[in-house]
Amino acid sequence: MKLPIFLDNHSTTPMDPRVLEAMLPYFVEKFGNAASRNHAFGWAAEEAVEEARKRIAKLIKADAKEIVFTSGATESDNLALKGVLEMYKEKGTHIITSSTEHRAVLDTAKSLEAKGLATVTYLPVDKFGMVNPQDVQNAITDKTILISVMLANNEIGTINPIAEIGKIAKAKGILFHCDATQGVGKIPVDVQAMGIDLMSFTSHKIYGPKGVGALYVRKRNPRVRIAPQMDGGGHERGMRSGTLPVPLIVGFGKACELCEQEMPAETARLTKMRDRLQAEIMSALEESYLNGHPTNRLPGNLNISFAYVEGESLLMGMKDIALSSGSACTSATLEPSYVLRALGVGTELAHSSIRFGLGRFNTDDEIDYTIKKVIEIVTKLREMSPLYEMAKEGVDLKSVQWAAH
Amino acid sequence: MAYSDKVVDHFNNPRNMGSFKKDEDGVGTGMVGAPECGDVMKLQIKVQNDTIVDAKFKTFGCGSAIASSSLATEWLKGKTIEEAQQIKNTDIVQELNLPPVKIHCSVLAEDAIKAALADYQKKSDGDASGTK
Numbered sequence: 001m002k003l004p005i006f007l008d009n010h011s012t013t014p015m016d017p018r019v020l021e022a023m024l025p026y027f028v029e030k031f032g033n034a035a036s037r038n039h040a041f042g043w044a045a046e047e048a049v050e051e052a053r054k055r056i057a058k059l060i061k062a063d064a065k066e067i068v069f070t071s072g073a074t075e076s077d078n079l080a081l082k083g084v085l086e087m088y089k090e091k092g093t094h095i096i097t098s099s100t101e102h103r104a105v106l107d108t109a110k111s112l113e114a115k116g117l118a119t120v121t122y123l124p125v126d127k128f129g130m131v132n133p134q135d136v137q138n139a140i141t142d143k144t145i146l147i148s149v150m151l152a153n154n155e156i157g158t159i160n161p162i163a164e165i166g167k168i169a170k171a172k173g174i175l176f177h178c179d180a181t182q183g184v185g186k187i188p189v190d191v192q193a194m195g196i197d198l199m200s201f202t203s204h205k206i207y208g209p210k211g212v213g214a215l216y217v218r219k220r221n222p223r224v225r226i227a228p229q230m231d232g233g234g235h236e237r238g239m240r241s242g243t244l245p246v247p248l249i250v251g252f253g254k255a256c257e258l259c260e261q262e263m264p265a266e267t268a269r270l271t272k273m274r275d276r277l278q279a280e281i282m283s284a285l286e287e288s289y290l291n292g293h294p295t296n297r298l299p300g301n302l303n304i305s306f307a308y309v310e311g312e313s314l315l316m317g318m319k320d321i322a323l324s325s326g327s328a329c330t331s332a333t334l335e336p337s338y339v340l341r342a343l344g345v346g347t348e349l350a351h352s353s354i355r356f357g358l359g360r361f362n363t364d365d366e367i368d369y370t371i372k373k374v375i376e377i378v379t380k381l382r383e384m385s386p387l388y389e390m391a392k393e394g395v396d397l398k399s400v401q402w403a404a405h
Numbered sequence: 406m407a408y409s410d411k412v413v414d415h416f417n418n419p420r421n422m423g424s425f426k427k428d429e430d431g432v433g434t435g436m437v438g439a440p441e442c443g444d445v446m447k448l449q450i451k452v453q454n455d456t457i458v459d460a461k462f463k464t465f466g467c468g469s470a471i472a473s474s475s476l477a478t479e480w481l482k483g484k485t486i487e488e489a490q491q492i493k494n495t496d497i498v499q500e501l502n503l504p505p506v507k508i509h510c511s512v513l514a515e516d517a518i519k520a521a522l523a524d525y526q527k528k529s530d531g532d533a534s535g536t537k
Contacts, residue, residue: 120523316408316416328443329467336443348440377440384422384471386447386463387440402439 001365003320009205009300010154010182011324015251016360019155022254023209026247034244035235045246052253059256060199061190062216068236069244072213073181076103076200077213079240080177081138082197083226083382084146085118088175092145098123098131098160101150104200105179109148112245119143124301129158129343133165140168146175150338151183155326155355156292158186159303166195181205186298187267191216196309203248207360208255212248212338215240261358270299270358273367277278277356278302280371285378291326291340291353300358305340305349308388309381314354317377321370326353348397408468409502415472420479423447423461430492433525437516438512440501444470444510450481450523451488457481462517469507473514481518486525492518 006014025104026048034049036042050064057064070076085093097109099122114119121139125131131149152159162178169176177198180189185206191199203211217226217239231242282288287307306314311327326337328351336350382388387397425432430454438445451459460478464471475498481489497511499505501535
């Protein structure tokens with residue numbers, strides 16, 4: 001076993017060597033511009049791009065023509081929301097989304113609001129982080145043009161009832177965008193069965209290269225149109241101009257193909273490892289709380305709050321394991337996780353949360369090591385915690401008058 | 406963000422971690438911060454003849470908060486009450502090389518020192534009529 005261990009596979013994933021191998025010819029040897037229609041260099045590049053497009057579409061049960069390449073999921077989210085709002089502004093300007101979306105959706109919605117281009121409803125989630133389809137139904141007005149709900153949450157892994165929301169959207173003739181960044185390649189996705197009209201996803205979360213992503217844009221029933229947010233050579237059916245990054249796209253295609261082939265076995269393997277990690281940590285440490293849905297969540301996700309210890313210090317004590325925390329001290333905003341807060345997790349427990357993200361290259365040995373380390377450091381830091389001491393003495397921490405600072 | 410070697414050292418080998426009994430003679434206790442803010446420090450001093458002979462801490466917080474309070478206990482030992490009052494958060498920032506986002510940890514440590522000293526003085530003033 002090699003240290004450090006990478007257990008932060010929601011942030012990004014290591015590239016699969018098979019993906020790299022597929023990409024290599026497209027840097028030096030087959031370097032052509034896929035838009036060059038008049039020579040062999042261009043043809044070779046175009047052929048590779050179209051092959052990748054097919055593989056990507058197949059993973060989500062779409063048609064290859066419905067795949068628009070972008071730089072990643074953030075761009076896809078921006079393009080979906082801004083592109084739809086601009087294209088259909090005569091029809092309506094109301095967006096329905098959820099409070100636990102990724103910032104790429106939330107901040108795009110807020111930016112549209114701030115510019116006076118949209119009004120936005122941010123739906124609450126239940127204590128497991130799930131959007132209630134009935135809430136979506138109730139939020140619809142005659143001005144609603146777009147519903148945007150994520151497939152699986154990046155912090156807690158909770159999977160939303162996308163097909164039900166898709167059905168509601170379809171019945172009302174409202175476009176449905178799904179940020180599926182964390183779900184594609186991990187769980188089965190079927191844009192037909194789920195009633196999705198636009199879907200964002202990215203390559204680097206599924207063992208492909210960074211810098212390339214896609215927006216699925218439905219072509220039939222209905223034919224969805226979006227206003228381009230970048231002007232130029234009219235690539236990608238006019239929806240996203242810019243020379244295609246051929247090697248990245250080839251890698252993205254290979255990554256999708258591998259995910260499709262290996263998903264059943266990989267899901268079983270990850271779920272087993274994750275469940276063991278969860279069971280052994282939580283049975284050894286009192287007052288550890290699972291964040292997210294107990295069963296309906298991504299196979300590789302585990303998010304736990306350890307009462308009385310602060311997240312950043314936990315990470316610091318486990319330097320040889322790469323993890324992430326909902327603690328304010330680890331965020332750019334110095335606020336604890338808004339996702340955990342939306343579930344109703346108290347601020348102090350949000351500060352105490354650790355996210356484990358298991359992936360393709362993690363091994364049982366690494367999980368053993370992690371279990372041992374987590375138990376060690378939580379125990380050590382609780383010994384150091386005045387809150388733990390008070391709780392052991394029977395002091396009700398909620399009754400203490402704290403001087404907030 | 407990388408931590409300074411000194412922060413890492415205090416975090417891995419905390420000095421004077423633990424507690425005195427609050428009602429013990431000559432003990433002053435300061436507790437500052439709030440759980441919802443992500444840091445709470447408890448700092449205690451034991452005073453004999455106006456000199457701090459021992460100090461202990463317990464901290465809920467990030468590595469820099471733990472290091473700041475650990476360092477504070479080290480500095481407090483051997484100081485008179487008067488000298489202890491002079492410890493400034495900026496001294497802690499300098500010693501631990503804290504980055505701007507962690508300055509509040511040093512402020513909290515200074516607050517904890519002040520609170521422990523004030524608690525000691527309150528207690529000893531209360532006792533004064535009986536002992537002098």
